[in-house]
Amino acid sequence: MIAESPCGHSKDATLMxxxxxxxxxxxPPPQAGEGTNDRCANLSFLLTDENATIALAQxxxxxxxxxxxxxxxxxxxxxxxxxxxxxxxxLGYGGRVKSPTYTLVEPYHAAGLDLRHFxxxxxxxxxxxxxxxxxxxxxxxxxxxxxxxxxxxGLIPQADMEIAFEILEQGRNVEIHANTETGKQCLxxx
Ligand SMILES: Nc1ncnc2c1ncn2[C@@H]1O[C@H](COP(=O)(O)OP(=O)(O)O)[C@@H](O)[C@H]1O
Ligand SMILES: [Mg+2]
Numbered sequence: 001m002i003a004e005s006p007c008g009h010s011k012d013a014t015l016m017x018x019x020x021x022x023x024x025x026x027x028p029p030p031q032a033g034e035g036t037n038d039r040c041a042n043l044s045f046l047l048t049d050e051n052a053t054i055a056l057a058q059x060x061x062x063x064x065x066x067x068x069x070x071x072x073x074x075x076x077x078x079x080x081x082x083x084x085x086x087x088x089x090x091l092g093y094g095g096r097v098k099s100p101t102y103t104l105v106e107p108y109h110a111a112g113l114d115l116r117h118f119x120x121x122x123x124x125x126x127x128x129x130x131x132x133x134x135x136x137x138x139x140x141x142x143x144x145x146x147x148x149x150x151x152x153x154g155l156i157p158q159a160d161m162e163i164a165f166e167i168l169e170q171g172r173n174v175e176i177h178a179n180t181e182t183g184k185q186c187l188x189x190x
Contacts, residue, residue, distance in 0.1 A: 040178070043176045044173060046171060047172045053174075054086040055086075056174065057084075058090040060186070061086070063189050065143075066113060066114075066143060067143070068143050068144070069143075069146065069158070070145050070160065070161045070163060071161070071162040072084070072145060072165070073165065074165030075165075076121075077167070078172065079174075080163075083145075083163065083165075084147075097117070104118060104134075105134065114141060116137055116142050116143070116144050118144065118152075121151065123152055129155050134155075138157055160178065160180045161177065161179070161183040162176070162177045164177075176190070
């Protein structure tokens with residue numbers, strides 16, 4: 001048996017998600033004073049197939065807060081857009097969620113939240129960023145999912161959570177890291 005941290009996850013926990021059914025939350029209610037515990041800053045998931053990615057997306061979607069910034073890292077085809085699509089669908093967005101590969105950003109409104117999905121793979125430079133008016137999007141209310149954040153270093157705010165995908169022979173390994181208190185609160189409830 002693995003010892004659990006106060007936030008309910010074992011240190012460096014790896015959770016296996018195999019089905020689309022939302023898993024029951026494994027953690028006990030938070031206890032006073034545990035909010036800043038750094039042991040709650042990292043979590044990894046083994047996602048055996050696309051349905052597992054969607055199941056993780058549903059769990060994250062239920063814990064999003066206005067103003068959150070989430071970076072999505074990983075190679076092309078790793079599952080970043082699949083996760084965003086899963087989160088938007090979980091929030092009740094019924095339209096098509098297409099990759100903003102050429103538009104760089106797609107806006108959404110769902111569950112009373114304003115969300116922005118960026119894919120910065122094709123962002124050329126700071127001038128393009130400024131000309132597109134992207135700076136104004138970061139108003140503290142919109143929720144951001146940002147693919148290829150490394151292409152806009154210094155232009156986008158710090159991430160509350162970073163989600164990194166690794167392509168495995170079968171499935172994906174996903175590491176989630178929380179940088180801020182908001183991110184840690186979200187992570188420890190997953
Ligand atoms: N856990 C998983 N295991 C295997 N395949 C997956 C998993 N999650 C998503 N996929 C598949 O991998 C591809 C990911 O594409 P996409 O989400 O567009 O990647 P990215 O946005 O990272 O470029 C899709 O074909 C999707 O069906
Ligand atoms: Mg993508």
